[in-house]
Amino acid sequence: MGKTLTDEQIEFYRREGYLYPLEGITPERANELLGALDDFEKEQGVSAGVFKLKGHLCFPEAWDFVREKAILDVAEDLIGPNILAFGSRFWIKPSGDGSFVSWHQDSAYFGCDPHEMVTCWVALTEANEGNGCLRAMPKSHLQGGYEHLESYENAPGDAPGEKKNMLGRGQAIQNMDESKAIHMELKPGQFSIHDERTAHGSFPNNSGKVRIGYSFFLIPTHVKSALERRPATLVRGVDEYGYWDTDPVPTKERLPEIIKTMLEHNAQYTNPAFKQDA
Ligand SMILES: O=C(O)CCC(=O)C(=O)O
DSSP states (O other): OOOSOOHHHHHHHHHSSSEEEEESOOOOHHHHHHHHHHHHHHHHHHHHGOSSGGGGOOHHHHHHHTHHHHHHHHHOOOOHHEEEEEEEEEEOOTTTEEEEHHHHEEEHHHEESSOOEEEEESSSSSSSGGGOOOEETTTGGGGGOOOEEEEBBBBBTSTTSSSSSSTOOOOOOOSGGGGGGGOOOOOTTTTTETTTSSSSEEEBBBBOEEEEEEEEEEEEEEEEESSSEEEEEEEEOOOSSOOOOEEEOTTTHHHHHHHHHHHHHHHHTTTTOOOOOO
């Protein structure tokens, strides 16, 4: 028995590669974060959703949210008590614009060694089959690294009719057996968790309302960066390894510099010449 999860839940996660719906965050709390997300966009003239890797550096509410006890208790049961948030992202999927997420493994691009990262995806609005909730492919985490085809069809907001893959490189695993996919439907405040090797993706949202989730990428402190040295945020326990630099605490004064750095990261992440690591 873990701190929060039952033996059955832990066993299910290890066997299937995902777990949902998980509880412990109120819909009101999820709504507060939505409000802060909206304020950020009004104040900065840019949506926090454009930053592919460091949503928690955008505003204090996002910085605090990656420390949500309910989520870290679940993560601790799976990866142990010393936890770094190496990244996070707001997934804002408007209705009717065609945005989707192709089948992919987080492990193919995040450069974590060993592959022990877990991704928590928190529903800030309801997420269901009709509005393109996250889908997971059971047991795919046991298959090792899949090949990803990089199409660069990754331009939400680009010319009408273009494909709108929300992933930086439009990376996609081909020929997944769609009939086996699980739709991880969630109510606001509920969350799912998946292994970094679990193939996942989502369909466009045609519900008439925006669908928003906040995901964060958590690693035990003994995981190294297989790319260059990078920053992360300690969210629980102690870091006895020091493999990662420290993310800057987001403050109003630092924000322009943080936004500039996040945009540079985005450019790197979407640049074919820049090495990613599986
Ligand atoms: O929100 C989505 O539709 C996709 C999310 C995703 O790929 C992730 O959190 O790793």
